[in-house]
Amino acid sequence: MRVAVVQFPGSNCDQDTLWALRLVGLQAELVWHTEGSLEGFQAAILPGGFSYGDYLRAGALAKFSPVMQEVRRLASRGYPVVGICNGFQVLTEAGLLPGALLANTNLHFTCKEVFVRVERIDLPFTSGYSPGQLLRLPIAHGEGRYYADAETLERLEQNHQVVFRYAPPPSTPEATGYNPNGSLHDIAGIVNEKGNVLGMMPHPERAVEEVLGGTDGLGLFRSLKAALEVLLA
Numbered sequence: 001m002r003v004a005v006v007q008f009p010g011s012n013c014d015q016d017t018l019w020a021l022r023l024v025g026l027q028a029e030l031v032w033h034t035e036g037s038l039e040g041f042q043a044a045i046l047p048g049g050f051s052y053g054d055y056l057r058a059g060a061l062a063k064f065s066p067v068m069q070e071v072r073r074l075a076s077r078g079y080p081v082v083g084i085c086n087g088f089q090v091l092t093e094a095g096l097l098p099g100a101l102l103a104n105t106n107l108h109f110t111c112k113e114v115f116v117r118v119e120r121i122d123l124p125f126t127s128g129y130s131p132g133q134l135l136r137l138p139i140a141h142g143e144g145r146y147y148a149d150a151e152t153l154e155r156l157e158q159n160h161q162v163v164f165r166y167a168p169p170p171s172t173p174e175a176t177g178y179n180p181n182g183s184l185h186d187i188a189g190i191v192n193e194k195g196n197v198l199g200m201m202p203h204p205e206r207a208v209e210e211v212l213g214g215t216d217g218l219g220l221f222r223s224l225k226a227a228l229e230v231l232l233a
């Protein structure tokens with residue numbers, strides 16, 4: 001099984017993502033965004049960064065990269081596709097996920113650790129977590145405020161497409177002000193209806209070893225490995 005980590009001009013989390021995938025024993029390779037084929041890959045990750053310098057809007061230009069046709073094809077065949085941070089922005093711009101990521105309400109680039117609650121564990125990305133588990137993960141973005149119209153939000157909730165939600169720290173469960181960017185419904189990550197395309201703003205690849213400050217992101221990569229083993233058995 002091979003996982004493609006797509007590199008756009010301006011990506012900057014591609015090596016970290018590659019590292020995390022290899023750490024759990026997945027075969028992963030970098031793929032430049034002009035690549036016209038992802039034949040032989042069974043999953044793709046769009047990593048974080050500033051594709052095309054975030055010109056116009058984050059992800060607005062990357063959606064036109066040739067590789068995106070192939071990402072779309074993988075997704076339509078039911079293979080796992082993950083967009084992390086800038087990758088999430090690209091997936092919404094490309095229409096593979098609903099909604100949009102707008103500028104943070106405080107208009108600042110925010111780089112810190114947050115807590116997110118795992119809302120679903122029946123997905124190829126979350127089977128290694130427990131229901132309601134709180135994860136401590138880093139965020140680093142200027143345009144992370146999840147927005148969708150009321151009808152779309154309602155549909156997301158009804159279909160249980162919200163996978164990760166910003167939450168207060170376990171030490172102060174009643175705390176307010178934990179939502180770092182003003183995302184509606186505290187949304188930090190969603191899946192498509194089929195459940196094989198995930199977009200999330202926090203960076204699981206930056207939380208895979210104690211030396212990085214935590215290992216709560218490992219579960220995502222382990223879940224992906226387990227899912228691919230079943231998918232390709």
Ligand SMILES: NC(=O)CC[C@H](N)C(=O)O
Pocket residue numbers: 047048049050051054058084085086087109140141142143144
């Ligand atoms: N870490 C990232 O992927 C940054 C995402 C994006 N460029 C933003 O600032 O919103």
